Each structure stands twice: as structure tokens, then as C-alpha cells.
Amino acid sequence: MIGALFSLARPALHSLDAETAHQLTIRSLALMPAAPASKDDARLAIDVFGRHFPNPVGLAAGFDKQCEVPDQLLSLGFGFVELGGVVPKPQQGNPRPRxxxxxRDEAVINRFGLNSExxxxxxxxxxxxxGRPGVVGVNIGANKDSNDRISDYVTCIRALSGLVDFLTINVSSPNTPxxxxxxxxxxxxxxxxxxxxxxxQTDEGRRKTTILLKIAPDISLETLDAIVATALRRGVDGxxxxxxxxxxPETLREKALAAETGGLSGKPLFVPSxxxxxxxxxxxxxxxxLVGVGGVDSAEAAWAKIRAGASLVxxxxAMVYKGPGLIGDIKRxxxxxxxxxxxxLAQAVGRDASAIALGRF
Incomplete structure (x- = not known):
């Protein structure tokens, strides 16, 4: 039903500029009842970070930036949703269009610049x-004009810890200088x-909020070595x-739009990520x-992420082009x-990591 509705609505949505279409989507979701999603096949369930996920397919940060519709998004069938990015003080982000x-590339370029309320x-x-069911997290960042960006992250953690299942420290957005x-x-x-x-300190005496670190794909292996060592030493959860x-990539077909500044996501990101x-x-x-993100647009892509080492994806x-019916397609x-x-799922995680690291998918 949801997939059919998207097929009808897509031409109208894509006739609008991308940000306006997205805002309309959020408003539409806000009008939906937050009904429980259909029960998943038990084989899709996985326990990660000490939490139970009914399935490993999650929504990445950037869709529900202002934390407005998490329960409606869970109703679509996601195993978990990540909201945000959220920063301490309200900021407009970069000028539109952004x-x-x-x-033709099934891709998106954005330079929102962490627009946040x-x-x-x-x-x-x-x-x-x-207290409502469902695994929900928030992506957190720093204000563009901050004089102490580390304090910005600390502020967000103190404000949100205990209210959500996980917080993702975003140090890899390309859109905040x-x-x-x-x-x-x-x-x-x-x-x-x-x-x-x-x-x-914030969670003392109660179940600790999971802390994740989100990294960029545009790093050297030497830099990755240092990031992993630091994350393990400091006790990051994932x-x-x-x-x-x-x-x-030279393979992009939309050459004019490819010249826009910002972060590229979607199908072209799949291989490098x-x-x-x-x-x-x-x-x-x-x-x-690990949580695997970047170019997940099919069950085959999600399966490759899992084989490469992701416990969750x-x-x-991809939903911009394929709609919310994609969630069920991937799970099936x-x-x-x-x-x-x-x-x-647990046995498949990372089983082909060595080969995929060499480009053999």
C-alpha cells in the first residue's frame, strides 16, 4: 500500500525542489497515526549494543532533522531510526538551494550545514x-560559529542522554567548515x-546511552588506523x-549537478563506503x-554491508527514488x-570483509 501511494505521489514530489518535497513529506508523516509496524520475521532480529533490534534496517540521520516524526518512521518498518543532526543552538544552515x-545517478548532493532548531x-x-517502543537515536554536531566545538557535543549529550537509545557523534559532515x-x-x-x-555522568545509575562515532569515507587507511585505535581506547560503543x-566519481551522469558543493550520497557512495x-x-x-551506511538501495546492497562487517545498516x-516500500523489499x-x-545475521557479519576490502564484492 505504501509503495503504491509513493508511486502515485512521486511525480508530484519530484516536480518540486528537493527540500520543499522533503518538508512536505515530513508534514505528511506527522499526520499519520504512529501505529506499530507489522511483526518482522524472527530471523531478522539481532541484539547489538545491548539492545534488541527487530530487524537490522535503519533510517540514517538527515531525514528527520528536527526529531518530529520518529514513531511514524518506525511504523514504516524500520528496525531503528536516527534523528538529527542536532546542534546546541538553533542555526539556519547554508542558503538554499542546498x-x-x-x-540518473540515483544520488543526492546536500550542503544543508546542520540546519537545526x-x-x-x-x-x-x-x-x-x-517510554514508547522502538529503537531511536540522535545524530549530534557542533554549531558553525562555535568557539568550542567539543563543548557543543558535550552539551548535546547532557541534554539528550537517557531520552534515546543512542547518540551518534558526527565529526564527518563535509558541510560545516x-x-x-x-x-x-x-x-x-x-x-x-x-x-x-x-x-x-548523565546516565549514572541507569542504563547507559550508546555512543557511536560516525566517520567519513574520504580518509586514508592511516587515518582510519588512528580513528579506530582512539575509539577503542576511549570506550566508544560502535x-x-x-x-x-x-x-x-567520473561515472556520474549528472555532470552539471555534480559540480555542486556538498556531500554526495546514494548509489555512487556504495562501493567506497x-x-x-x-x-x-x-x-x-x-x-x-559497526553500522553500515552509504548506497543501500536493495537487499543485495544491505547484504553486502553485512558481509563487509555491519551488524546494522x-x-x-534510496527512499527518494524508491519510496518507503523499499524497507519491506530489503527485509524480504x-x-x-x-x-x-x-x-x-550474526554469522554473516564480516564474513567477507577481507575480500570486500580488496574490492571483491
């Missing part, structure tokens, strides 16, 4: 839904130390791999779980994979 559909607005909305510099070893060490300390890319995922898996040595850009396809290969 998001572009590369239709601020952490207090997010906190109020999340407090109202506290200097943000990716926080992936440098010295900055990252201080950042993670202070964030973990803030989480521990890594999300990866954010959007600033690279522009999956290879860096596999490289990350080989380095963490199963000490912490996320998607967003994953069950078929499990049947065909007579395996479980």
Missing part, C-alpha cells in the same frame, strides 16, 4: 515520546574522552561507516559493532539470503 537530486527543541520532542578536522587523532581523543565522561563523500566499512571491521576485530537517499530479500545460504 540539496540536489542526481536522478537546536537541542532544547529536540529534547522537548523526545521527552514527550519517552572544519568539522572533519575533529577526526584528527589529538582532537578526537579529547572529544571522545569528554563525551564518554558526559554520558557516564562506529557508523560512513558519512557522505566529497568525491565526485562499503570498502572503508570492511577495512574498519578488520581493524576493530569484533571488539565493537542504514539508508536514506534478507530473509531469502538467510534461507539460501542457511546462515544467520
Amino acid at each position: 540539496v540536489f537530486r542526481l536522478t 537546536g537541542v532544547e527543541a529536540a529534547r522537548e520532542r523526545l521527552a514527550r515520546r519517552f 572544519g568539522l572533519r578536522d575533529l577526526q584528527g587523532e589529538a582532537f578526537l581523543d579529547d572529544l571522545l574522552a569528554r563525551c564518554i565522561d558526559a554520558r557516564n 562506529l557508523t561507516v560512513s558519512n557522505t563523500t566529497v568525491a565526485r 562499503t570498502r572503508i566499512l570492511a577495512e574498519t571491521f578488520l581493524r576493530v576485530e569484533r571488539k565493537i559493532p 542504514q539508508l536514506y537517499s 530479500g534478507l530473509v531469502q539470503k538467510l534461507d539460501q545460504e542457511k546462515t544467520s
Whole structure:
């Protein structure tokens, strides 16, 4: 039903500029009842970060930036949703237009610049839904004009910890000047130390909020070595791999739009993000779980992420082109994979990481 409705609505939505269409989608979701999703096949369930996920298919950050419709999104069949990015103080982000559909490439370029109503607005909305079922997290960042970006992350953790299941430290958005510099070893060490300390203090005496670190695909293996070592040393609960890319593959067909600045997501991100995922898996040595993001647009793509090392996967850009029916398609396809290969999700995680790291998918 949802897929059929999207097929009817897509021409109208795509006749609008991308941001207006997205805003209309959020408003439409807000009018939906937050009914429980249909029960998933038990073989899709997986326990990660000490939490139970009914299925491994999640919504990536950037869709529900203002934390407005998490329960409606869960109703679509996601196993978990990540909201945000949220920053401490309200900020407008970059001027419009700031998001572009590369239709022939099934890709998106965005340079939103973490437009956010601020952490207090997010906190109020999340407090109202506290106690409802479903795994929900928030992606957190720093204000563009901040003089102390590490303090910005700490502020968000103190405000949101305990209200959600996980918080993702985003140091890899390409659209906030200097943000990716926080992936440098010295900055990252201080950042993670202070964030973990803030989480521990805020959650003292109760179940700890999971802390994830989201990294960029545009890093060297030497930089990845340092990031993984720092994350493990500081006790991060998991890594999300990866954010959007600033690279522009020569294979892109929408040449004019490809010249727009911002982060590229969607189908062209699949190969580089999956290879860096596999490289990350080989380095963490199963000490912490990974979330695989980038170019997930089918069951085959999700299965490749899992084989590369992801315990959970996320998607967003593919829904622009394929609609919410994609969620069910991926879940059904994953069950078929499990049947065909007579395996479980847990057994499949990372089994082909060495080959995928070398480009053999």
C-alpha cells in the first residue's frame, strides 16, 4: 500500500525542489497515526549494543532533522531510526538551494550545514515520546560559529542522554567548515574522552546511552588506523561507516549537478563506503559493532554491508527514488539470503570483509 501511494505521489514530489518535497513529506508523516509496524520475521532480529533490534534496517540521520516524526518512521518498518543532526543552538544552515537530486545517478548532493532548531527543541520532542517502543537515536554536531566545538557535543549529550537509545557523534559532515578536522587523532581523543565522561555522568545509575562515532569515507587507511585505535581506547560503543563523500566519481551522469558543493550520497557512495566499512571491521576485530551506511538501495546492497562487517545498516537517499516500500523489499530479500545460504545475521557479519576490502564484492 505504501509503495503504491509513493508511486502515485512521486511525480508530484519530484516536480518540486528537493527540500520543499522533503518538508512536505515530513508534514505528511506527522499526520499519520504512529501505529506499530507489522511483526518482522524472527530471523531478522539481532541484539547489538545491548539492545534488541527487530530487524537490522535503519533510517540514517538527515531525514528527520528536527526529531518530529520518529514513531511514524518506525511504523514504516524500520528496525531503528536516527534523528538529527542536532546542534546546541538553533542555526539556519547554508542558503538554499542546498540539496540536489542526481536522478540518473540515483544520488543526492546536500550542503544543508546542520540546519537545526537546536537541542532544547529536540529534547522537548523526545521527552514527550519517552517510554514508547522502538529503537531511536540522535545524530549530534557542533554549531558553525562555535568557539568550542567539543563543548557543543558535550552539551548535546547532557541534554539528550537517557531520552534515546543512542547518540551518534558526527565529526564527518563535509558541510560545516572544519568539522572533519575533529577526526584528527589529538582532537578526537579529547572529544571522545569528554563525551564518554558526559554520558557516564548523565546516565549514572541507569542504563547507559550508546555512543557511536560516525566517520567519513574520504580518509586514508592511516587515518582510519588512528580513528579506530582512539575509539577503542576511549570506550566508544560502535562506529557508523560512513558519512557522505566529497568525491565526485567520473561515472556520474549528472555532470552539471555534480559540480555542486556538498556531500554526495546514494548509489555512487556504495562501493567506497562499503570498502572503508570492511577495512574498519578488520581493524576493530569484533571488539565493537559497526553500522553500515552509504548506497543501500536493495537487499543485495544491505547484504553486502553485512558481509563487509555491519551488524546494522542504514539508508536514506534510496527512499527518494524508491519510496518507503523499499524497507519491506530489503527485509524480504534478507530473509531469502538467510534461507539460501542457511546462515544467520550474526554469522554473516564480516564474513567477507577481507575480500570486500580488496574490492571483491
